[in-house]
Amino acid sequence: MMHRTSTLLAGLAFAGAAAAQNLSLDQSGGAIGGLTTLRAQGQPNEPYVFLFDFREQVTPIPALGITLAITDTFAGLSFALPGFFGNTNSSGAATASITIPNDPTLESIVVSLQAVAGAGPFRASNLARLTPQVRGTWKAPLNEPSVPIAGGATALLAGNEILFAGGSGPVAQVYRTRTEEWALAGATFGVGLLSQSTGLADGRILFTGGLSLTNGQPTTAAAVYDPATQTTTNLTMAFPRAGHGASRMGNGKVLVTGGLAAFDLQNPLTLLTGIQVTTEVFDPVTNTFTAGPNMLEARALHTSTTLTNGQVLIAGGLTLIPIVNIPTVSATAYRFNPANNSFGLPSFFSGARFLHSAAPTSNGKVLLVGGLTLDLTLFLQTGNIQDLIVGTRTDCQLFTPSFLGGFGTFATVNGMQEGRAGAAIAPLPNGGAVIAGGFRLNINVSTNTYDIGATATADLFSQSPNAIAPTGSMAAPRMFPTTLNLPDGTVMVVGGGPTGAEIYQN
Numbered sequence: 001m002m003h004r005t006s007t008l009l010a011g012l013a014f015a016g017a018a019a020a021q022n023l024s025l026d027q028s029g030g031a032i033g034g035l036t037t038l039r040a041q042g043q044p045n046e047p048y049v050f051l052f053d054f055r056e057q058v059t060p061i062p063a064l065g066i067t068l069a070i071t072d073t074f075a076g077l078s079f080a081l082p083g084f085f086g087n088t089n090s091s092g093a094a095t096a097s098i099t100i101p102n103d104p105t106l107e108s109i110v111v112s113l114q115a116v117a118g119a120g121p122f123r124a125s126n127l128a129r130l131t132p133q134v135r136g137t138w139k140a141p142l143n144e145p146s147v148p149i150a151g152g153a154t155a156l157l158a159g160n161e162i163l164f165a166g167g168s169g170p171v172a173q174v175y176r177t178r179t180e181e182w183a184l185a186g187a188t189f190g191v192g193l194l195s196q197s198t199g200l201a202d203g204r205i206l207f208t209g210g211l212s213l214t215n216g217q218p219t220t221a222a223a224v225y226d227p228a229t230q231t232t233t234n235l236t237m238a239f240p241r242a243g244h245g246a247s248r249m250g251n252g253k254v255l256v257t258g259g260l261a262a263f264d265l266q267n268p269l270t271l272l273t274g275i276q277v278t279t280e281v282f283d284p285v286t287n288t289f290t291a292g293p294n295m296l297e298a299r300a301l302h303t304s305t306t307l308t309n310g311q312v313l314i315a316g317g318l319t320l321i322p323i324v325n326i327p328t329v330s331a332t333a334y335r336f337n338p339a340n341n342s343f344g345l346p347s348f349f350s351g352a353r354f355l356h357s358a359a360p361t362s363n364g365k366v367l368l369v370g371g372l373t374l375d376l377t378l379f380l381q382t383g384n385i386q387d388l389i390v391g392t393r394t395d396c397q398l399f400t401p402s403f404l405g406g407f408g409t410f411a412t413v414n415g416m417q418e419g420r421a422g423a424a425i426a427p428l429p430n431g432g433a434v435i436a437g438g439f440r441l442n443i444n445v446s447t448n449t450y451d452i453g454a455t456a457t458a459d460l461f462s463q464s465p466n467a468i469a470p471t472g473s474m475a476a477p478r479m480f481p482t483t484l485n486l487p488d489g490t491v492m493v494v495g496g497g498p499t500g501a502e503i504y505q506n
Contacts, residue, residue, distance in 0.1 A: 025050075025115045025125035026160055026178060028488040031135045031505050033102035038084075040094040040115040040125060048094045048117040050084040051075055056112050056127070064122040070112045088117065106132040110142070126159070128178045133490075133505040136460070137472040138436075141492075141501055142180035147171050148499040149482060153197030153205045155227060160487045163227050165205050166191040167482060167495060172227070175501075177486050186230035189223040194263075194301075196246035198254050200284045203227060208256055208282075209241035211263060218242035218260055224287060237289050239278055243301040249338040250310015254282040255292065257314055257336075258299035272327035272376070275300045275320050293342055297322065297330060303358035305366050307401055312336040313366055313408075314343075315399070316353045318374075329354055329374050333399065335407065349397045349410035355421040356393070357438070363431040367413075367461060368397040370420035372441055392419030392440040398466055415468030416459050424483040426491040428506050431463040434471065434491055436504070437478035454479045454497060458504070474502050 022042075029036035038050050053070040060067045078084045083096030094115075100106060109132065115125040133139050145164070152167025162175040169190040174183045191197060195210025205225045212219040218240035224233045237256065244259025261274035277299075279292035295314070302317025315333035320326065331352035334343045349368070356371025375389035394416050401408040416435065423438030436458035442451045454477035459468050474493070481496030486503070494501040 023115060023117050023123045023125040024159070025113060025128050026487065027113060027128050027130050029097075030100070030130055030133055030488060030490065032100050032104060032106055032132050034135065035097050035099055036130060037095060037097045038113065038115075038128075040088070040117065042088050042092045042094070042115075042117040042123070042125075044088060044090050044092045046088050046092075046117050047119055048086065048088055048115055049075075049078050050081075050094075050096055051078050051114050051116060053112050054109060064116070066116065066122050066124040068114055068116075068124055069127040070114055100132050104134055107134060107139070126178060129180055131180065133503070134472075135505055138458070138474045138493075138502040138504050140475070141175075141503055143182055144500040145173055145175070145182045145494065146184060147173060149173070149495045149501075151193070151195065151197070151480065151482060151495060152191055153199055153207070154482065154484050155199050155203055155205055156487075157203075157227065162484065162486070163205075164482070164494070165189070165225050165227065166195075166197050166207050172225075172230070175492075177488060185227070187232070188225045188230075189232045189234075192219070192242075194218075194242040194244075194260070196244060196256070198246045198248055200224075200248065200254070201252045202284065204284065206246070206254055206282060206284070208237060208246050208254075209244055209259060211242050217263055222282075222289070224284075233287060235287060235289070237280055238291065239276060239280070241276065244276075245299070245302055245304025245312075245314060247304040247306045247312045249306065249312055249336075251338050252284060253338065254284070255304070255312050255336055255338070256280040256282065256289070257292075257295060257304055258302065258317070260300045272318060273320070273325070275318055275327065277320075296334060296343055296346070297332065299330065301354040302330070303356060303368065305358045305360055307335070307360065307366070308364040309401070309403075310338060312338075313358075313399060313401075315349070315358060315366075315368055315397075316356055316371060318354045326380065327376060328352070329372075333408075333410070335401075345407055347399070347407045347410060349399075350412045351393055351395060351397070353393050357420075357423045357425045357435075359425045359427055359433060361427050361431045361433060361463070362429055363463070364401065365431065365463075366399040366401075367425065367427075367433050368399065368410075369423050369425050369435050370394065370396070370416065370438060372421045390441050392421055394419045396435075396461065396468065398463075411466060413461065413466045413468055417457050417470050418455060420455065422480040424478065424481045424493045424496070426483045426485055426504075428460075428491075429489075432506075433461040434504055434506065435459045435461060435468075436474055436483075436493060437481060437496060439477075439479040452479070472504075476502075 192210035241259030353371030420438030478496030
């Protein structure tokens with residue numbers, strides 16, 4: 001070890017003394033056959049080295065006054081790899097990239113990483129782990145959550161940690177992306193089904209509505225959870241809501257739209273006629289809800305997506321035909337403009353749908369995925385659940401906003417392997433998206449019940465031209481999972497049935 005320690009010392013000690021400062025390390029990429037990039041953030045113009053090993057062990061380096069979490073077996077090799085050794089730039093950043101060999105057997109290894117910087121005193125960074133993965137596949141992280149997660153919200157914390165709140169009952173959890181580890185993070189607010197969880201600009205999380213955990217009916221309950229203090233502030237909306245929309249607008253406020261006022265699957269007509277037209281606006285400065293303008297159509301089980309200009313796109317859902325109040329499924333979308341507190345004229349898309357998924361793409365468009373169809377014609381005459389005709393959509397709709405004052409346009413994109421409602425969707429670079437899981441819904445006419453068939457398959461959406469193609473399937477079926485983009489460029493899904501998490505490598 002003496003030789004490798006002297007190599008570290010000789011390599012780092014050529015610059016002037018530097019004041020102590022935190023040193024962080026992150027990695028991105030990780031695809032087998034692709035590029036992995038290491039990023040260190042330290043002090044401007046100081047020497048650094050990226051170290052790697054396949055074994056984690058507490059390793060004191062007395063000559064440098066630091067202790068590593070890995071051995072220094074390969075320290076000498078680090079000084080021979082391009083970019084693994086040098087001086088940070090004027091902002092204190094350093095990067096190095098390396099191509100992982102195109103060998104699928106590398107999925108079984110874990111590469112442990114640390115950075116060392118300074119010229120006396122020296123500093124060691126946090127530990128980071130690289131787990132190579134074949135492109136287009138799903139893989140479990142090194143560790144799984146302590147408590148199952150079903151819904152809720154996520155928030156990015158310091159150190160690239162991800163907070164999961166609301167989906168594990170009163171327990172919050174943190175996912176440490178650098179090491180693929182989970183930890184409990186105090187008490188929070190437990191949400192029911194068909195609730196909404198919205199991240200606020202200051203890092204807090206707003207929970208609204210859903211089905212009450214006590215009586216199974218839509219609730220007026222809302223709450224704000226502050227991860228910094230691990231405290232919850234309980235609030236109340238003006239109307240009970242389940243299956244509503246909630247999106248943070250460009251001004252930092254949250255638009256809450258529509259939802260169901262009653263929920264009884266044994267009496268679908270009550271459910272359908274309880275669709276709401278009202279909206280509310282949450283102000284995070286005062287922690288209060290105020291009445292917003294009524295929508296032009298009542299909506300529930302729709303999507304609500306924030307556009308790059310801070311407006312909100314409300315699309316699809318169950319609705320009521322105006323004046324006659326006959327329930328139907330919507331094929332329209334409206335943009336809400338917080339600047340004038342109003343909804344614009346409708347845009348129309350092909351194929352009415354509800355319980356679909358939506359996400360903004362990286363180039364400012366919005367992708368609507370699948371959803372359910374519902375033919376109520378005969379049911380409205382007989383009131384018999386057997387006369388409901390339910391289908392699952394196999395297409396997507398891509399919304400392109402107009403930046404010249406128009407309403408935007410929709411384009412149909414076909415190609416999903418199967419129909420999906422409640423699917424996971426996460427944007428990818430270059431305007432693409434990964435679509436995974438979801439379910440198909442049928443009515444069992446012999447028992448007057450609903451049969452749900454969840455799926456584990458996944459599809460990949462890409463633009464130029466718009467196309468959808470199959471990609472690797474998840475290990476288990478999931479419907480309504482929590483989906484998020486991780487800082488290293490991968491996508492995680494958690495919940496939706498299985499208790500564990502899976503990560504998609506693009």
